[in-house]
Amino acid sequence: MELCELLGWLDETSFRPAPAASVDRLATFHDRDYIEELRAADQAGNVDRAVREHRNFGNLENPLFPGVFERAATAVGGSILAAELALEGRAVFHPAGGTHHGRRDRASGFCYFNDPVFAILALLQRGCSRVLYVDVDAHHCDGVQDAFDGDPRVLMVSIHESGRWPHTGAVGDRGAGSALNLPVPAGLNDSEFRCLVEEVVLPAGAAFAPDAVVITCGTDALAGDPLSRLALSNVALWDAVTAVGGLAVPAVVLGGGGYNPWTLARCWTGLWGRLAGRDIPGTLPTAARQLLAGLECDLVDEDDRRPEWFSTLADEPNSGPVRAAVRDLVATHDRGTNA
Numbered sequence: 001m002e003l004c005e006l007l008g009w010l011d012e013t014s015f016r017p018a019p020a021a022s023v024d025r026l027a028t029f030h031d032r033d034y035i036e037e038l039r040a041a042d043q044a045g046n047v048d049r050a051v052r053e054h055r056n057f058g059n060l061e062n063p064l065f066p067g068v069f070e071r072a073a074t075a076v077g078g079s080i081l082a083a084e085l086a087l088e089g090r091a092v093f094h095p096a097g098g099t100h101h102g103r104r105d106r107a108s109g110f111c112y113f114n115d116p117v118f119a120i121l122a123l124l125q126r127g128c129s130r131v132l133y134v135d136v137d138a139h140h141c142d143g144v145q146d147a148f149d150g151d152p153r154v155l156m157v158s159i160h161e162s163g164r165w166p167h168t169g170a171v172g173d174r175g176a177g178s179a180l181n182l183p184v185p186a187g188l189n190d191s192e193f194r195c196l197v198e199e200v201v202l203p204a205g206a207a208f209a210p211d212a213v214v215i216t217c218g219t220d221a222l223a224g225d226p227l228s229r230l231a232l233s234n235v236a237l238w239d240a241v242t243a244v245g246g247l248a249v250p251a252v253v254l255g256g257g258g259y260n261p262w263t264l265a266r267c268w269t270g271l272w273g274r275l276a277g278r279d280i281p282g283t284l285p286t287a288a289r290q291l292l293a294g295l296e297c298d299l300v301d302e303d304d305r306r307p308e309w310f311s312t313l314a315d316e317p318n319s320g321p322v323r324a325a326v327r328d329l330v331a332t333h334d335r336g337t338n339a
Contacts, residue, residue, distance in 0.1 A: 030105070038057060039069045079115035086212070093268075120133060124153055130211055133156045134158075136217055137218025157205065219268065224260050266309065
């Protein structure tokens with residue numbers, strides 16, 4: 001948001017603060033006992049062993065920190081608000097959303113609640129009959145897939161790194177018919193990503209004929225992210241989001257994963273610029289460069305920090321050959337469609 005403000009792209013008329021979802025609203029998907037146990041642990045500042053083991057928070061995967069309940073509930077409230085605003089005929093970006101691993105009764109993968117589920121539910125509850133959910137985070141959206149497994153009103157499409165946690169979303173996993181999983185090889189380049197989007201995602205989405213879309217655009221699929229081995233440029237992600245978003249309005253765009261603060265901030269700033277019809281500058285103004293220079297991350301070694309991360313928004317395209325593993329994904333989808 002600070003980068004958008006420094007570029008003159010964001011003022012008080014362009015955004016709405018996200019409210020925290022109430023316990024009653026959270027309980028329309030999540031188990032009420034789980035909600036109350038997370039809230040109690042946040043208030044107490046600790047969690048007993050039985051609850052930690054049962055609910056999977058208060059550990060390294062899902063740490064207990066001050067304000068965790070409010071943070072998680074606000075992510076949900078923001079996604080609900082984004083859906084409501086999108087229903088006015090807009091594309092709405094909620095970068096603090098995308099907690100797609102959260103389960104009904106436990107935390108998972110830094111996700112305590114599952115805000116994409118609430119964005120989809122809000123659209124369905126307000127009259128949408130078919131919602132397309134597309135997830136391009138490097139990690140499979142297991143929580144969203146399981147939440148709508150077999151629901152004919154929702155088509156879930158996920159492009160994620162093969163063999164990466166949570167180790168779900170195999171190519172043959174269609175759920176009960178409402179999922180399309182595309183696990184991709186390490187080193188995925190822009191050409192391969194574009195191939196999957198154009199030859200699988202967009203045709204499948206168009207055939208589903210959605211009247212709303214929800215997209216999770218995690219930045220951990222970008223080159224330079226320390227927790228994945230994919231190699232996309234941010235321009236490839238922007239192109240995919242705008243293409244998928246063109247399948248239907250309302251459109252809700254959520255954040256997701258991302259563990260390199262420079263690639264994340266640049267990607268989501270440029271994504272907002274694209275959605276808002278702004279021109280992407282060739283170089284950043286001095287104040288924006290200073291902001292990026294002040295960021296720190298112990299997951300990214302100083303020697304691995306690229307100069308362009310501090311001076312530009314748009315990455316250079318990472319084009320390359322489309323490998324057989326990617327072509328096989330396209331062919332597998334074609335066979336499944338024609339079966």
